[in-house]
Amino acid sequence: MSARVLAFVGSLRAASHNRQLAETAVKLSPEGLDIDLYEGIADVPFYNEDIDNPENLPATVAKLREAAASAEAFLLFTPEYNGTMPAVLKNVIDWLSRPYGAGSMTGKPVVVVGTAFGQYGGVWAHDEARKAAGIAGGAVLEDLKLAIPGSVTRFADTHPADDAEVVTLVTDLLDKLSAQLKTSA
Template sequence: MTASKVFALSGSLRADSHNTALLRAAQAFDPAGMEIEIYDGLREIPPYDYDLDHPGLRPAVVEELRRAVSAADGLLVATPEFNYSVPGVLKNALDWLSTDWSRTEGVPLRHKPTAIMGAAPGSFGSVRAQLALRQIFLCTDSDVVAKPELVAFRSHERFDGEGTLVDEGTIGILKDLLTALQDKIDAARA
């Protein structure tokens, strides 16, 4: 069987983001042999605009994002928490991925096997942001992994100075999350 292709999206634009580091850790510790592609174009996604959200009118960067998510077997999202929710840049990208007004292309997020995780420096981690993501993915009819939940609270204690995930408990949950995502991908293929 070919390796599953997973599109990974960090909700943080910060250079030393613990959420992007979580995605790199997923590449390093993946027990299923997935091909995890970390997206680095979030900064270029323009604000969602219904008037442009139609085939042939969307900005090229948005069309590329939609194609990449549609082509992937699964989606892996790492989110920080801003104001008890997901960062605006992440929500904006998901808005572009949640539509098919022409009813000709399909919705890239519909039925997409998806796993959520997040890191934040506070004691509550990204719990509320992940809850907000679950609501978004409920609306898009995405196939979200329910358990395990990876909430890397006090994230600065889980990574070394180079941004490498070193906390064994978090590594174990990450491996379990990726295994659960692979199970959803396998079920979707069947």
């Protein structure tokens, strides 16, 4: 039986390097690990407690929570925008943190990875995403990290799936995630 991992990409751009990195993870997913790249976070409204109830809950939020509830773990792919994670990714975390103490992220493993133009590959954004996911109740796997620097030049003419070093790094990370999910099952 495969462990279902739900992946969110914090960039909405169609040709985003983080989206390409997420697609690479889907492609390289080891046997026993089923990575589902979630589509539609752009349609999720900003978190608002006034609409977070059965009478007003947007269908896009219900779909998001349903997908997250059936996941066994999460992969967050984030670029770095002005030193932090994009609002769209933070919004997903906010919605999944509710209801307080019982959100669909609660207790589930979370891994944050990504690529950014800077020399550190977006580590500030990754740190912020790990912090938010942990406060939201996720079991952040601090020992599983991947930050790839220089995305604009590194991936200008090369898809991450065609970069041998990236393939090795992503494969290693996914193998470790798979092993951790098997031992915690």
